[in-house]
Amino acid sequence: MELRKRSYCDQVLRVNLSSGEFETTPLPGETMPQILGGKGLGAWMFYHEQSPGVDPLSPENHLFFHNGPLTGTTAPTAGRFGCTTLSPATRTYSDTYCGGYWGQTLKYAGYDALVVTGAAQEPVVLVIDDDQIELRSAKHLWGLNISQATQRLRDELGQDWQVLTIGPPGEKQRNLAGIFNDSRALARGGVGAVMGSKNLKAILTRGSGSVKVHDPDRYQRALQLAFRAVRMSSETTLLNREGTLNILEIVNVMGALPTRNFQQGQFEAAENLSGDSFRKHNWNKDYACFGCPIACGKYTRPLEDDLVIEGPEYETTYALGPNCAIGDRETIIRLNWWCDEYGIDTISAGGVVGLVMEMFERGQIAADDLDGIEPRFGDAGAALALVEKMAKVEGCGEWLGQGVAAIAEKYPGAQPYAMHVKGLEMPAYHPNAAKGTALAYAVSERGACHLRGAPLGELFSGSADPLSIEGKAQLFRDHQADKAVWDSACLCYFPGYGMKLKELWQLVVAATGFDYPAVKDFELVGERISTLARMINVREGFSREADTLPMRNLGQPMVGGPADGHVVELAPMLDEYYGLMGWDSQGVPTPQRLKTLQLINGHDHSI
Ligand code: SF4
Numbered sequence: 001m002e003l004r005k006r007s008y009c010d011q012v013l014r015v016n017l018s019s020g021e022f023e024t025t026p027l028p029g030e031t032m033p034q035i036l037g038g039k040g041l042g043a044w045m046f047y048h049e050q051s052p053g054v055d056p057l058s059p060e061n062h063l064f065f066h067n068g069p070l071t072g073t074t075a076p077t078a079g080r081f082g083c084t085t086l087s088p089a090t091r092t093y094s095d096t097y098c099g100g101y102w103g104q105t106l107k108y109a110g111y112d113a114l115v116v117t118g119a120a121q122e123p124v125v126l127v128i129d130d131d132q133i134e135l136r137s138a139k140h141l142w143g144l145n146i147s148q149a150t151q152r153l154r155d156e157l158g159q160d161w162q163v164l165t166i167g168p169p170g171e172k173q174r175n176l177a178g179i180f181n182d183s184r185a186l187a188r189g190g191v192g193a194v195m196g197s198k199n200l201k202a203i204l205t206r207g208s209g210s211v212k213v214h215d216p217d218r219y220q221r222a223l224q225l226a227f228r229a230v231r232m233s234s235e236t237t238l239l240n241r242e243g244t245l246n247i248l249e250i251v252n253v254m255g256a257l258p259t260r261n262f263q264q265g266q267f268e269a270a271e272n273l274s275g276d277s278f279r280k281h282n283w284n285k286d287y288a289c290f291g292c293p294i295a296c297g298k299y300t301r302p303l304e305d306d307l308v309i310e311g312p313e314y315e316t317t318y319a320l321g322p323n324c325a326i327g328d329r330e331t332i333i334r335l336n337w338w339c340d341e342y343g344i345d346t347i348s349a350g351g352v353v354g355l356v357m358e359m360f361e362r363g364q365i366a367a368d369d370l371d372g373i374e375p376r377f378g379d380a381g382a383a384l385a386l387v388e389k390m391a392k393v394e395g396c397g398e399w400l401g402q403g404v405a406a407i408a409e410k411y412p413g414a415q416p417y418a419m420h421v422k423g424l425e426m427p428a429y430h431p432n433a434a435k436g437t438a439l440a441y442a443v444s445e446r447g448a449c450h451l452r453g454a455p456l457g458e459l460f461s462g463s464a465d466p467l468s469i470e471g472k473a474q475l476f477r478d479h480q481a482d483k484a485v486w487d488s489a490c491l492c493y494f495p496g497y498g499m500k501l502k503e504l505w506q507l508v509v510a511a512t513g514f515d516y517p518a519v520k521d522f523e524l525v526g527e528r529i530s531t532l533a534r535m536i537n538v539r540e541g542f543s544r545e546a547d548t549l550p551m552r553n554l555g556q557p558m559v560g561g562p563a564d565g566h567v568v569e570l571a572p573m574l575d576e577y578y579g580l581m582g583w584d585s586q587g588v589p590t591p592q593r594l595k596t597l598q599l600i601n602g603h604d605h606s607i
Contacts, residue, residue: 001029006214007069007511008037012045013111013133015126017198018059018118022133027112031607033514033525034598038068039095039487040529041113042084044607046093047532049115052539056088056190057173057197059119065106065203066113068490069512072104072211074223076230076499077492079103079290086540087189087446088197089175089348089403090423093536094446096191099289099492100184102162108207120199123171125153128205138201142171146180146343153202165202166192167343172393173197174401175423176344176352183297183310184289187345189424189446190403214513222506226499230293233498239296240286242275244314247460249274254459254466255561256433258426259322260377261354262419262552265430266561269327273317282329294494300333312336312346315450318428319350320387324357325377335387342391344401349390351404351425353383355418364413371395416551422447422542431553433563434459436472439573442547443476443587445533451493452530453480467562469569473576481526488529528597531581531589535599544587547574 003010003026011024028035028044035044042064054060067081081103087094106114109130116126123138141149150163162181170177170192177192178185186192213219230236238246251257252270259267271277278298287297287310302308312320312332320335321327339346357375359365367374371389373396375382389397400407404425408418419426424447431438440454450456455475458466464475482501486493489508496504505522508514516522537546548554553568578585582593594600599607 001032003027003029003032005212006513007073007211008032009107009110009112009209011111012113012115013128014115014117015133016118017116017120017124017135017200020135024111033512033516034528034607035532036069036485036488036508036525036529037112038066038082038490039084039484040525040532041488042066042082042095043093043529043532043536045113045115046084047536050086054086056086056091056194059117059198061086061194061197063116063191063194063198064113065116067103067107068488069508071490072107073213073511074291075491075507076226076495077289077292077294078490079292080490080492081106082487082490083179083186083191085189085191085194087191087423088173088193089190089405090447092422092446092540092542093533094189094191095487095533096186096188096446097487098181098184098186099292100181101290102164102181102205103490104290105162105205105207107211108209109205110207110209114203116198116200119197123199123201125201126203127157128203130206130208141201143168145341147341149202150182153204157204161204161206163202163204165343166195167341167391168393169342169344169391169401170196171201172398174344174390174393175403175406176348176390176401178343178345180340180343183287183340185340185345188347188449192343213511215510219507219510222503222510226495226503226507227293229498229500229503230495231498235497236294236494239294239494239497242279243296243298245273245275245278245312245317248314248317251429251459254433255558255563256430256459256466257322258318258428258430260325261323261358261417262426262430263358264560265433265558265563267322267325267327270322272327272329273321273332278329282333289492292492296494303330303333307334307337309333309337309340311340315428316346316350319347320353320383323350323354324383326380326383328380331380331384334384338384338387338391344390347427348403348425349387351419352390352400352407353386355404355407355414356386356400357382358417359411359414364411369396419550419552420448421549422546424448429454429456429459430558430563431549431568432558432566433561434466435469435568435573436464436466436475438549438553438568438570439472439476439577440480442549442570442574443577445537451483453477453483455479467566469573473573473580477577477580480530481523484526484529485522488525524597528599531594531597531599534583534587534589538588544574544585547587
């Protein structure tokens with residue numbers, strides 16, 4: 001199979017930081033139609049190449065960067081790429097995705113994936129310039145934050161390089177650390193800590209190649225249909241106007257906006273944090289990732305001390321705003337700046353601050369434990385002080401930067417209201433008010449996640465009753481398969497407000513020439529990939545016991561709003577979901593289902 005004429009480079013670059021050696025290997029050609037690329041390729045390589053049970057921060061943990069067949073093409077939002085590893089925060093399989101401008105340069109340099117193994121003795125930068133691969137010393141960059149390191153590297157090598165880098169929290173291997181390409185991030189699961197454990201400060205890419213699609217005429221037709229679907233969507237128009245914050249007030253009305261560390265689902269100052277408010281008072285310019293016709297990103301006007309960010313997005317605003325009872329836009333902009341500038345995940349940072357505020361108000365943590373900070377809900381100064389400490393990894397910031405689960409382990413009294421699943425802090429939809437989303441949080445491979453098929457339409461479109469569990473297992477199962485192919489083809493999800501799976505299928509078939517006769521065959525690829533990720537977690541020792549939610553969701557009825565009195569009835573949704581997936585009662589895929597998905601053949605692995 002000539003993959004180079006099917007939107008692939010047919011090359012994986014492998015860099016062993018312990019030995020300093022590089023090599024390239026071809027893609028698993030016959031297997032590619034079954035795993036597609038992106039998430040599928042990352043999960044496949046993880047399953048076959050990574051030993052189970054390794055320490056996530058040891059040289060034995062690998063970092064898999066991967067793009068998909070659509071990365072670098074003319075498809076809408078085709079700059080997408082991902083990173084898969086064993087997470088230090090959750091010890092699960094963990095994949096995270098990013099827009100920006102790095103993904104397509106790896107492809108133009110000639111690689112579908114980059115696998116980083118081992119660990120360097122001293123800080124290094126990996127430079128990928130087509131087939132010229134080099135490791136350079138990064139001693140002079142260690143300790144620099146994201147924009148400083150990025151600028152210094154561009155000053156040294158040239159302005160045309162794309163830079164992926166970590167800040168001090170990544171260097172010091174904190175669970176909250178992400179990997180940043182300018183203002184865009186591989187944010188979740190502590191991937192920055194894994195990069196720091198390898199003494200890898202940055203990866204620079206530059207490429208002169210291009211992507212060849214299989215059937216250019218068919219691809220052009222599919223492209224027209226895809227762009228038309230994106231343009232005709234009212235949601236993408238809203239995204240352009242108000243960014244992802246366009247949904248904040250709706251989520252608040254539905255009683256699902258997590259407030260005061262999930263004690264409530266409605267925030268009294270929500271109007272102040274709407275996309276409309278930010279647009280009127282704070283934003284002055286759009287931002288678009290590579291190849292994006294939507295441009296949901298927004299730059300803020302400079303604050304009086306010239307501070308500017310790209311953001312804040314909805315998830316960031318929930319976490320650092322209502323979750324901490326902060327309704328002041330400028331404070332949220334400043335909190336967002338600390339996270340982006342030093343390289344930490346905003347969702348997790350807000351989760352930590354919300355938890356610590358509640359602990360302090362309940363008398364379960366003292367100012368002495370927090371370097372004299374007295375965090376109460378709504379206290380902007382305390383929130384800024386805590387986030388600064390996590391960003392600089394100073395004082396209490398050293399252990400706060402390990403995340404909510406680690407804090408609750410240190411202070412067991414906080415366990416009932418430590419808002420995480422499997423060790424990953426919760427996204428911006430209150431599970432008690434959105435039952436299908438609750439199931440997604442409980443089951444998603446990397447921990448609490450809204451991006452692996454959470455049926456958020458239950459809150460926005462009126463297509464399902466958000467407070468009912470009826471039909472939610474099926475809804476989540478279908479969305480999960482869809483999302484797995486989007487992450488494997490590698491497009492941003494937001495064109496999906498206009499494009500449906502059919503338009504994605506048409507693009508992928510034209511670009512790759514793979515024989516997926518109907519959309520349902522394409523969906524099966526998604527189910528196969530999700531199941532492969534589940535198999536990795538099963539191998540790591542996870543099963544039904546880990547598919548759970550915090551006590552606050554399972555046993556503490558919501559107070560106020562449309563979800564007043566609601567808890568999450570998780571067990572029946574889990575049973576139904578496992579049944580639909582062909583998993584046993586403990587959440588382990590059955591041999592029959594693995595065979596149907598062509599994941600095993602008899603007792604052997606077939607892919
Ligand atoms: S819609 Fe937003 S996140 Fe998606 S590619 Fe465009 S700018 Fe990036």
